[in-house]
Amino acid sequence: MAQSTVTDHAALRFGAPEFEDIQGIARFGYGNLTSACFYLLRIADLALAREWLRNAPVSNAVARNPPPETALQVAFSVDGLRALGMVPAVLEGFSAEFLSGMAGEEARSRRLGDIGTNSPGTWRWGAGSVPHLLVMTYATPARFELWKRELTGSLWDRAFSKLEELTTSDMGGREPFGFVDGISQPIFDWERRLELQNVEAEYRNLTMLGELLLGYPNEYGKYTDRPVLEPSADPDALLPPAEDRPNTRDLGRNGTYVVFRDLRQDVRCFWQFLAAEARAANRTPQALAEAMVGRTIEGDPLVPWGENDVLADELPDESRRNQFTFNRDPEGVHCPFGAHIRRANPRTADVPPGTDSALKRLVQTLGLAPQRARDDVIASARFHRILRRGREYGTALSSDDALQPGSEGEERGLRFLCLNANIARQFEFVQNAWIMSTKFGGLTEESDPLLGNREAIAGSRLSGAFSLCRGDGVRHRLRGLPQFVTVRGGGYFFLPGLRALKYLASRV
Amino acid sequence: MLPQSNLLIMARIARGREEHLRALLATMNQRPGFADPENPLLPFGRFGRLHVARFVILKDPTPDDLSVYGLPTRSFAPTLAFMADCDGSADELLAQLVALCEAGLRSIFSHCDGFSASNDLLDWMRQHRARPAAAYVNWVGRTVRQIREEAALYGAVSAYLDANGRALAVESPQRIRRQLMDFVEAEKRAGRVVLNPSEPTPVGWRIRNLLNLIAIPLVLLMASPLLILYLPAFLWLLRRKETRDPEVLPRPQPAHRSVIAALEDNDVTNPYIVLGYLKPGWFRLSTVIFLLWIVDYGARHIYNRGHLGRVQTIHFARWVFLNDRRQMFFASNYDGSLDSYMDDFINKVAWGLNLLFSNGVGYPRTDWLLVGGASDEQKFKYYLFRHQLPVQVWYKAYPGLTSFDLMRNSRLREGIERSSMTDYEIREWLNLL
Numbered sequence: 001m002a003q004s005t006v007t008d009h010a011a012l013r014f015g016a017p018e019f020e021d022i023q024g025i026a027r028f029g030y031g032n033l034t035s036a037c038f039y040l041l042r043i044a045d046l047a048l049a050r051e052w053l054r055n056a057p058v059s060n061a062v063a064r065n066p067p068p069e070t071a072l073q074v075a076f077s078v079d080g081l082r083a084l085g086m087v088p089a090v091l092e093g094f095s096a097e098f099l100s101g102m103a104g105e106e107a108r109s110r111r112l113g114d115i116g117t118n119s120p121g122t123w124r125w126g127a128g129s130v131p132h133l134l135v136m137t138y139a140t141p142a143r144f145e146l147w148k149r150e151l152t153g154s155l156w157d158r159a160f161s162k163l164e165e166l167t168t169s170d171m172g173g174r175e176p177f178g179f180v181d182g183i184s185q186p187i188f189d190w191e192r193r194l195e196l197q198n199v200e201a202e203y204r205n206l207t208m209l210g211e212l213l214l215g216y217p218n219e220y221g222k223y224t225d226r227p228v229l230e231p232s233a234d235p236d237a238l239l240p241p242a243e244d245r246p247n248t249r250d251l252g253r254n255g256t257y258v259v260f261r262d263l264r265q266d267v268r269c270f271w272q273f274l275a276a277e278a279r280a281a282n283r284t285p286q287a288l289a290e291a292m293v294g295r296t297i298e299g300d301p302l303v304p305w306g307e308n309d310v311l312a313d314e315l316p317d318e319s320r321r322n323q324f325t326f327n328r329d330p331e332g333v334h335c336p337f338g339a340h341i342r343r344a345n346p347r348t349a350d351v352p353p354g355t356d357s358a359l360k361r362l363v364q365t366l367g368l369a370p371q372r373a374r375d376d377v378i379a380s381a382r383f384h385r386i387l388r389r390g391r392e393y394g395t396a397l398s399s400d401d402a403l404q405p406g407s408e409g410e411e412r413g414l415r416f417l418c419l420n421a422n423i424a425r426q427f428e429f430v431q432n433a434w435i436m437s438t439k440f441g442g443l444t445e446e447s448d449p450l451l452g453n454r455e456a457i458a459g460s461r462l463s464g465a466f467s468l469c470r471g472d473g474v475r476h477r478l479r480g481l482p483q484f485v486t487v488r489g490g491g492y493f494f495l496p497g498l499r500a501l502k503y504l505a506s507r508v
Numbered sequence: 509m510l511p512q513s514n515l516l517i518m519a520r521i522a523r524g525r526e527e528h529l530r531a532l533l534a535t536m537n538q539r540p541g542f543a544d545p546e547n548p549l550l551p552f553g554r555f556g557r558l559h560v561a562r563f564v565i566l567k568d569p570t571p572d573d574l575s576v577y578g579l580p581t582r583s584f585a586p587t588l589a590f591m592a593d594c595d596g597s598a599d600e601l602l603a604q605l606v607a608l609c610e611a612g613l614r615s616i617f618s619h620c621d622g623f624s625a626s627n628d629l630l631d632w633m634r635q636h637r638a639r640p641a642a643a644y645v646n647w648v649g650r651t652v653r654q655i656r657e658e659a660a661l662y663g664a665v666s667a668y669l670d671a672n673g674r675a676l677a678v679e680s681p682q683r684i685r686r687q688l689m690d691f692v693e694a695e696k697r698a699g700r701v702v703l704n705p706s707e708p709t710p711v712g713w714r715i716r717n718l719l720n721l722i723a724i725p726l727v728l729l730m731a732s733p734l735l736i737l738y739l740p741a742f743l744w745l746l747r748r749k750e751t752r753d754p755e756v757l758p759r760p761q762p763a764h765r766s767v768i769a770a771l772e773d774n775d776v777t778n779p780y781i782v783l784g785y786l787k788p789g790w791f792r793l794s795t796v797i798f799l800l801w802i803v804d805y806g807a808r809h810i811y812n813r814g815h816l817g818r819v820q821t822i823h824f825a826r827w828v829f830l831n832d833r834r835q836m837f838f839a840s841n842y843d844g845s846l847d848s849y850m851d852d853f854i855n856k857v858a859w860g861l862n863l864l865f866s867n868g869v870g871y872p873r874t875d876w877l878l879v880g881g882a883s884d885e886q887k888f889k890y891y892l893f894r895h896q897l898p899v900q901v902w903y904k905a906y907p908g909l910t911s912f913d914l915m916r917n918s919r920l921r922e923g924i925e926r927s928s929m930t931d932y933e934i935r936e937w938l939n940l941l
Binding site for chain 1: 666669670673674676677678679681684759760762765766769770772773775776810811815816817818819820843844845847848851852855856857859883884885886907908910912913915916919935936938939940941
């Protein structure tokens with residue numbers, strides 16, 4: 001079998017996970033810390049900024065009981081690293097996407113769907129005014145104000161100038177349209193027990209640590225490029241050695257990239273559109289919304305659940321809502337092909353389902369296997385996973401209230417944050433090839449029903465469609481979907497390991 | 509069935525004329541790199557048999573790479589290449605090009621060595637025609653006319669389904685199909701849908717194709733005693749070289765990548781081209797010649813129905829030797845963005861890439877010609893980024909359509925034209941629409 005196996009000898013080979021060196025957000029969503037705020041800062045005074053960073057009580061990933069009541073995380077944009085005095089030779093070790101930035105090139109904006117009303121020119125932040133630092137603060141509601149005051153004292157005021165203070169709100173685990181969110185997540189192999197196969201014939205949520213953190217093997221079994229220094233560049237020996245190059249110092253180890261996208265959600269527009277379409281589709285507005293998401297409003301996937309669909313002993317506490325594939329719904333009858341969760345994570349393996357024997361594998365590899373039109377169209381999911389850590393903002397608006405007339409006086413939406421080790425292969429791929437593509441999985445004239453920008457493409461009559469497949473006959477298509485989500489800002493950040501943070505803060 | 513053929517013209521750019529040529533080529537575009545189909549120099553859109561075409565300046569992005577073998581840098585003068593894939597004979601296309609756009613072509617090729625106003629343009633272009641060592645066509649026999657007719661058919665049927673889906677859905681599969689057939693029939697009568705029968709297969713092509721089908725296995729069979737004798741030596745040499753050939757995989761210059769990215773993603777399809785040195789010596793050259801010969805055979809007789817190996821996103825591709833077979837380029841037209849194209853390559857046909865590209869200087873290390881190499885994702889991407897060239901002018905006759913769309917549209921038509929289908933077949937067919 002080519003299904004991945006897990007071994008128990010790994011701990012001996014690699015030692016325990018370095019939780020004390022990893023910023024906690026890589027392991028925890030801080031679900032109990034329901035108050036959060038994201039500061040976007042520019043460095044006003046380098047020496048004072050370093051001083052603040054040296055003394056900042058940045059949270060690590062060690063599990064505590066009871067869980068802490070506060071948390072603090074710090075990440076840097078490429079401009080921020082430059083402002084901290086990082087020399088070009090070191091800077092060049094970061095990935096090209098990070099160096100260029102989310103809004104740095106028109107070509108990138110085209111790929112990400114940041115055109116039209118999403119284009120960086122219209123952003124509140126991230127295009128003209130690029131932050132140096134992203135400071136993420138979390139606390140229980142009781143502690144939150146005090147926690148912010150503790151962090152943002154007079155040193156903070158002198159060290160930084162504040163571009164934005166992005167508030168969040170607790171919507172009880174639901175995103176502003178009303179759906180339970182954050183269910184589909186990769187599960188990282190902290191213990192490094194996963195033995196990679198050349199061809200993974202089954203989908204799994206368990207994911208190589210190197211897809212999240214720099215300095216560890218990724219899904220190809222390789223170390224993603226990152227800044228690795230000569231020992232002379234680290235005279236105080238603050239940094240850990242690089243696992244793949246023992247005589248060097250790894251600035252990336254236990255660090256990751258944060259992708260931040262500030263998304264405004266037009267909740268009224270969403271529910272009013274669905275209410276208008278419901279009659280023609282012979283469904284309730286909620287059922288239509290659920291088809292567009294691919295889950296019920298409570299978060300259960302629309303596909304039938306099957307035993308052993310996903311690598312079995314993955315996680316005992318793992319919810320069934322994340323243990324499924326779309327193999328039981330190859331025609332998109334239960335969950336439409338274009339549904340948001342099917343685009344964001346199609347849960348595909350390296351080979352189409354049923355490729356289980358060596359002979360079938362060979363025939364498949366040569367491209368000679370008989371197959372249906374859509375069988376091998378979507379890329380293997382394991383190379384394109386992201387860890388989502390977003391928070392909602394604004395006041396919640398129920399679907400009932402959204403149907404009432406009223407002006408959208410107040411903004412609401414999602415501070416979308418995700419973590420990944422290779423922005424191009426993970427976030428950008430998902431955003432480009434799966435979310436925004438009007439050609440995803442053989443579909444046509446439709447992008448993601450929630451996130452799509454509805455920009456027309458050449459040769460197509462429409463761009464804002466959404467197809468519901470009935471399986472026993474003719475599809476039903478919603479047409480003229482408005483743009484429900486607009487990008488208001490965004491950026492790429494490097495979230496260093498804690499030793500690397502110390503190194504960055506202490507450089508002369 | 510009218511098979512496709514390719515046209516390739518290559519000529520050295522005259523000294524000092526490159527910048528002027530670039531500026532001229534840029535005037536053909538509506539967006540950087542993306543041709544205006546009606547541009548006055550070469551209005552591609554007027555050639556009804558032309559699928560894709562491009563002008564590209566072949567300028568070695570890695571001239572110093574041979575130094576890893578201790579060999580001196582050989583800088584080859586930049587070459588202008590014109591590539592086109594068309595229905596029917598490429599000779600005819602060439603003649604039409606000259607007949608319709610002589611002035612434009614003259615102004616372009618006047619930037620090349622040995623071209624003067626007194627030249628006969630057609631003769632000159634014929635003299636500079638080159639043949640690819642291997643070529644791939646996504647769907648042999650699918651013509652531009654067919655693609656356009658079927659796209660219009662899909663548009664009409666799709667709109668019909670949008671308008672009448674609810675009423676249709678309660679019907680039996682057979683009745684749904686009947687109604688769609690009646691609708692298409694009415695559209696045809698009204699002249700809104702045209703579905704011409706496919707053109708007859710040229711007899712000459714059929715004979716040549718059949719001879720090729722038989723001759724190559726026959727030659728292989730006859731040569732097999734020699735090949736088997738050579739095999740141990742081949743494997744010994746291969747391993748010796750694989751373990752010693754140096755990798756040349758520096759991080760690509762961000763500026764190099766940006767220049768190319770600025771030309772990409774104007775359409776759902778993108779042009780692609782990588783150029784590099786072959787590893788020096790007879791061993792690699794003979795290996796790659798042999799393998800390309802096999803690839804060409806495979807593309808002709810096996811992979812001629814929508815996919816090359818497992819990769820379904822390539823419309824047209826070719827492998828071409830140049831500069832006395834010291835260098836090679838691979839040019840393709842693929843669906844999606846570059847990163848997804850490379851991921852598709854790596855995850856689906858790493859073995860196939862290794863077979864050919866591992867004979868290029870600096871390629872990530874392979875084992876037994878098949879293993880390793882491209883499966884080192886990041887190194888492989890660096891390798892490709894470094895060798896990629898910007899395409900100055902690119903044209904595609906059916907913007908917005910992917911190879912999947914073309915296949916789906918053909919299946920739609922098949923379902924309309926077939927004499928009968930089972931309920932199950934109809935269900936699958938409807939699900940594609």
